[in-house]
Amino acid sequence: MAIAALSYRSRSLTAAANAVSAVGLTIPSFALIGLLIAPFGFGVLPAVIVVTFFAALPILRNAVVGLAGIDRSLVEASRGIGMSRARTLLRVELPLAWPVILSGIRVSAQMVMGIAAVAAYSLGPGLGGFIFSGLSRLGGANALPSVVVGVVGVVVLALVLDLLLVGLGRLTTSRGIRA
Template structure:
């Protein structure tokens, strides 16, 4: 194992960077999309049920099935990987964003509007900061899930450590099959844990001490 890593450490490091970059970019895009959708949902009660259904049903769609739909439409490479990761990443964040924004004390919102704050200012300065702990929890869940989806996206020749996992599976019985699979799998887990620690730090920096759980 160690010889295998020593011989390929540059490629492993590069693939680790690719995998992390894919997840970070997809989750950032998913967060923006989810927040926009959540704001629309909380302003229309009829959309709340639909948002919950979409979030629940969307997570049941197998990653391979989604890639199978995307490949004929956008081809192979990074694009279907980004789209697949972003699709799954949106769902937990959307669900948490709706719950978080809805849970903000209505009296607090009325007080903000009574002070002359516009709806946009109330959203940005009151509602989003108060809901941020719940939203961030969704971002963390989404990030962990996205590392796994990113690995599966290697089926579409996407970037990252998933290629090592599929190489190992394709070479079952070969000399380095187990090494490829283990390095890819362990690498994904380690990267996911490291990024989650970073998000914990982001939470400590961005969540006011008075509303921390």
């Protein structure tokens, strides 16, 4: 979000941030995991790097869009009453952009659930281990139940996380801004 706060006032930096997030989201997560296994080996580290990379991109994009979409007259009015640039950002711009930023966080959370399951290929932790274990034993005993446990577990976690984020949005968004 700091990158978004630094770049949203400049058209070229906004375009660069949007381009980075667009290009980053086109990289297949499985391919990125494969690339990171070479330097970092199997384990938690490549899984965490991949999940963090993909989690940051929708948040960056929505933060830039949310901050850039604020009516300039509101910013000028806050500056006119003596607010500093930092205070205007914290007291006016971020609260107005918060619903858009939160939707980016929700998209990121949902996307990361699936990517974290795929990241289990690198022997990282998670429910993806059940999925890959079941797929490797396809046709064998308990293969299908193992896959189902992993998939249903990921879906349930994603739904619970989304409900928590919706609740966070209700608690942290001003009534006047809520749609």
